[in-house]
Amino acid sequence: MSTRLHQGGRLIDRSKQVSFKFNGRRLKGYQGDTLASALLGADQMLVGRSFKYHRPRGIVAAGPEEPNALMNLGRDGRFEPNARATTTELFEGLEAASQNHWPSLEMDVGVVNNFASRFMPAGFYYKTFIHPRHAWKYLFEPFIRKAAGLGKAPTDADADIYEHYYSFVDVLVVGGGVAGLQAAKVAGEAGAKVLLLEQTALWGGRAPVDGAEIDGKPAQDWIDETVQALEGMENVTLRLRNMGAGVYDHGYALGYERLTDHLAPSDAPRHRLWRIRARQIITATGAIERPLSFAGNDIPGVILAASLRDYVVNFGVSAGDRTVVVTNNDDAYRTALVLKEAGLDIPAIIDARPDGGGALMEEARVKGIRVETGKAIAKVKGGKRVEGVSICSQAGEGAEQKTFACEAVAMSGGWSPVVHLWSHCGGKLTWDDAHSFFRPDPTRPPLGADGESFVSVVGSANGMMETDTVLADADATAKSVAKTVGGTPKSTAAPKASPEPQASMAPVWKMPQGAGYELRSKMWLDYQNDVKVSDVELAAQEGFESVEHTKRYTTLGMATDQGKLSNINGLAVLADSLNAEIPKVGTTTFRPPYHPISMGAIAGEASRELFQPIDKTPIHAWGEENGAEWEPVGHWRRAYCYKRPGESTEDAVNREVKAVRESLGLLDASTLGKLMVKGPDAGKFLDMMYTNMMSNLKPGKCRYGLMCTENGFLTDDGVVARIDEDTWLCHTTTGGASRIHAHMEEWLQTQWWDWKVYTANLTEQYAQIAVVGPHARDVLQKLGGMDVSKAALGFMEWKEGQIGGFDARVFRISFSGELSYEIAVPASQGRAFWDALHEAGQEFNVTAYGTECLHILRAEKGFIMIGDETDGTVIPQDLGLNWALSKKKDDYLGKRAQERIHMTDPNRWKLVGLESVDGSVIPDGAYAIGDGVNENGQRKTQGRVTSTYYSANLGRGIAMGLVLNGPDRMGEVIRFPKVDGEEVHAKIVDPVFYDKEGEKQNV
Amino acid sequence: MLILRCPYCGVDADETELAAGGQAHIKRETVGASDEAFEEYLFMRENPKGVHFERWRHANGCGKWFHAARCTETLEVFGTYSAQTTEPPKEIRDKISEKRPGWSWGEFS
């Protein structure tokens, strides 16, 4: 059984007990534990079930490479699935639950898949669930969804907040082991601005665990001194619990800082995503130990040798009294020695190398440890935990020679440099035969904006396997990087580490070499996705020769650990099956993030009320106070209607519609775009922007204008007012203000840059209020100041002056067919002016109205709305707006496009009014069906509804639509099927439903 | 996440301050153009692996359009320059020739 040792554990504080819950059970650990070390200390060897076969799984590693110990953490708004126990720091009250089992971890029904495993090889799902098609939807998928999956999805909104932080540095160093510390120190001393990130809560990495000595001192002393020196440098920033998550183009990198994950829940930001721009990046991300492939290598108790060493040295935790060590390299001997030192038994070290190891092997033998060279594990005995191992010759087929009883197996298949960050942005790898790993190829680095390398890799991430070479590498590279960014490195020598003589490792991809199918189908490559040696071999046999195909076929390396343990081993098995060299088979591309990061960190501040900016007019607050039902229009919130107590939305809209036509309505039109266009060439420019002529508009007058894109399609409309000889004010739609301003600037800056025109977006400078209805003039006259009589201010004219003491620009324009004034006042006075109009309007039954009423009023008059009648495929000619297309102009944006064959096709659908025969409201977007079917067997269509409303003024539904030859078919009835299978029949009519002669606005 | 130096305000602008505007140096066709020429203008675009000329706008900045010459394969930036030109300036072309001898793009080389 795994247990807490009586002594040892350099990271834990035995005086501070911490209690936590695992699957509802209360357990104890110590301050400084990870969840994984605390679980092992509490003899919780079994931590999860595998994805496909539901096999029992235990902790394998001690860091982010852990594939098995995935937990559901926390609860409610702080629930998080798939958290690694090995990277989760223990805190008082932590709640964790294991995943992927039902009904319980100990007794899992899904384990039946395990016994059927030989019938579920690679590609099983692809092969089995193809036919019959409907069975997938009704039979297989529901079952698989229930049975499979790792963590549960959270059901509550995230209770935490997150933030970003933009950081700009000369040199970013990722990894706070001895290599990273040395690199940061060198760069810092050279005067560079340095940011050093370490993903764990501690500086120094593996060196103290491995017993390194640097400059004649224990590694920890050197680490403490170096950190102290770095803390003393103003130009160096040090961050713990901050993982270098990804490296991107042009020196962009992400740091994932976990601020409160190691604490009980709080209101502080949980994660902070560092958005870093670095001129140079040094990655010192270390190396990850590889498992060995032997039968039963996934049984709980089989642990990576160096990780087991971490548990003993760092946390005073052992995986069992008797540990068999199995290796192909010298490093695992360190684990044997550490365990022995801690008073634990090592029944044997199984070394696959015929001649065994070097000095460390001798030391082990001196300590009385039995070493079996040229041997392999034939099979691990046990089910939910290790009970023993049998050994065989590595060179043979697995005939069992001996059996050792044990509770744990420490395995080491060699090391793989963590090259992820190097690879993220295009750095290439090279195969190192001596160590059997991929390391960065310095001749093919990631390139920055200047075409030069911007990432360097140092230490064991660069393939250095001894402390001395690690430090020398970090020192030399950091010096040259510091020079690249203009620093002056000190000419001090690199720190020296005591020699660590090692014998060469030997590549071992299968144990034993000649294992038969029975054994190979129990050798796990990918623990999390349940991919075995036999699966990869099957993939190769079935023709999946590319590693990228094999990966997808077998799901090797596609789990949440992204193959940190399995990639190289899987690749080697594939290469062996294809009888090719490993580098020829290639390696898969590493993509960011290195380790999963939270969605919250990516969103940063953009949650809840900050999810996105909401634009509010100066009159917005009045709406809040008066029942406004808001609708988003672009980023604006506009009132759809203003509901009075007891009113439904429909009641409110119908009341507003009648009030405007009968007496007086007020609309907050502040959101309409207001663009000033000025200069000697402004008229010429606007003649290009609009389909109509704007250059001949007289000062003091207004004109409705249409804008098209160069494709000929309508993009915006609005009223243009000429202010003076060289100044125009262009109104745009609500959504169009910044878009049309940018559109104008684009043409001015990139096409007609010699034209003398300036523009300014004045949209938000003004609050604009539409005063509409038979009493519009009365209320303005009551407020007094400006003469707004028919004679003084005619239709489509504007004037500046005072209204009720407010500085106002008054436009006599109408989007409703009523007598109507749009009045702009400075935004700071918008609310006061609105209030003044309300007070003065009391006697006229003044009614604030919203966008739905606005829409109904304009539809009653047959006025088009950009975004309803247009959808990016509609040209002015479709809408009967030919009158707005200037014949006098040689050119305007869209003119040539409107001559294209498809645009002049007489069969384009054209705008008409639609009157339902039964008076009902035709569904929005409904299609009119024609006779017969098209080549796909679908009913032919001959039109569609673009706007549809209930008109309280007319007491019936009205609509507009685009219909084939519509204007020539007045009076004809066409059919619109509804989603419920019924049909609405509608008569094609003139789109002007109300006051066809325009008498109401002509007063 | 590119960085491009805005030639107007000199800011090394993060891509999140910029708006991409597609291919550069397109000659406007209009009334009088043949259907083929007009289609070419509206729809046909270069899509090279390597040297490319683009339009960008410093949207969350000085608001100005500018041109960028860069490599679509390595993302190396050869330079940025004024929007008020119908062709890449000589110093930009020379810089590209130095880095990518024998390059060509549209009518330029």
Place this chain on the structure above:
Amino acid sequence: MSNAVSPLQGASFDGFARIEEQGLRGMITLRGDLADGGFGKAVAALTGCDVPDTRRCEVKGDYAVAWMSPDELLILCPHSAAEAGVAQLSKVLSGTHYLAANVSDARAVFRVSGEDARQVISKLAPVDMSPEAFGAGDFRRTRLAQTPAAFWMPNDKTIEFICFRSVADYVFALLSRAATPGTQV
């Protein structure tokens, strides 16, 4: 105008930095040929400031002139002086190609002050806020989270901002959350 109000009417928040909406401030957008002598004289006559260099900001008493783009300046002045300022510029520059517009009410103005004021910005804008990269006299247009903004530093511990009036609520909430006590970087 007595009934004129700024978007948030002086709202403030005390976090690790102090956030204040600054009330009404006069602002004039002035476009023209920045290198032209007559243009520079017109600016100086109104504000007492020279035309600023690229991305710089000149301050004289109640007036300031900021570089917005190669052909655009932003003049800051008392709110009540903006209309007259536009009129004066229009008079002096008449006959030349220019654009002057009162944009005082199109904007909201914020101030962030305190020892770590720079950090508030660093959480929201992709701009190097280290003292060697940005200091008094500098002026920067950028984005603040998802909305455009511009800022400058009257002194080393204070940052002033402008954003669009419509997003004043959003920006105030952004700055306040970024300045939450205890969240210094």
